[in-house]
Amino acid sequence: MHMNITADKTGAAHSATATAIDVRDLRKTFRGPHGATVTAVDGIDLTIGAGEVVAFLGPNGAGKTTTIDMILGLTTPASGTIRVFDRTPEQAAREGRVAAVMQSGGLLPDFTVEETVRIIAATFGATDEIQDVMGRADIAGIAGRKVSKCSGGEQQRLKFALALLPDPDLIVLDEPTAGMDVESRRAFWSTMRADAGQGRTVLFATHYLEEADDFADRIVMVAGGRVVADGTTAEIRAQASGRVVSAVLTAEEIERVRTAVPEITDIDIRGGRAFFASGDSDTVARYLFTATDAHDVEIAAQNLEDAFVALTHPSEDKEILR
């Protein structure tokens, strides 16, 4: 799998393609309550290269799970196309090139961890891999534990072990750490980091910015069924790299600052303060101090969290000056 030429389950050699996932103008609607139409995915375009580790980042209801289900071939799009390693999602899954770790469910509570791995290994003809994947997913120490007695984090690591069994080229994880405490989340990702991202393509959905930032090479932000930002983690950071100068001042003065300082890119008013976003915080601060009665002036770096909120909740909790 970590080579350019791999053998599929029939033993035939094939060249690894450079593109793992190619999604064009993907759309999906559901029938909601009272017959209303819910647009879950509203024209997503996405190309993921082989070997990329991509975070699909967005708030609840953004359309992440619906998109992932279509990439896995579990549901069909209303329109648009999906290619996975230049195949249909169903073909790619059948060939064992794709494995998934889903949010919940899928495990039988009465089996032990090792029994679960053995059963799935048998279906893939991968019984030689059992000890190896249990080690890689860090579940060897709980091999004899019943699934029903495993914590949420342990169950997710077990699912990760199962996903490794077919030695897939692509692993898709849908919010694999949902509901875990911070420590379990860290443990899960450190296991993932040690194993994935070594030539394998990884697509994971999350609404934790920190996870996307820590683990992904690239962040695709989705909101309302659309891609709202797409770039390397560094690029997304750069988008948010300006500074914000905030101060308490009157509405008339805010208007005056806006006109007088063209370097200002955005103004929000929250909690009685005005927040001036700009690539030149010195000029903004100088103007506030010298030409207005602004007080309690603060200068802060805009962080990724701010960028995320701004991109995914454009009107939430803030009043934009017009």
Ligand SMILES: Nc1ncnc2c1ncn2[C@@H]1O[C@H](COP(=O)(O)OP(=O)(O)OP(=O)(O)O)[C@@H](O)[C@H]1O
């Ligand atoms: N089977 C369904 N029937 C009706 N509406 C659905 C169905 N599945 C999803 N939706 C709706 O589609 C939208 C997108 O949901 P989706 O689960 O894809 O979002 P998400 O980004 O994965 O959110 P979460 O982080 O909560 O899992 C939501 O408004 C959701 O209520």
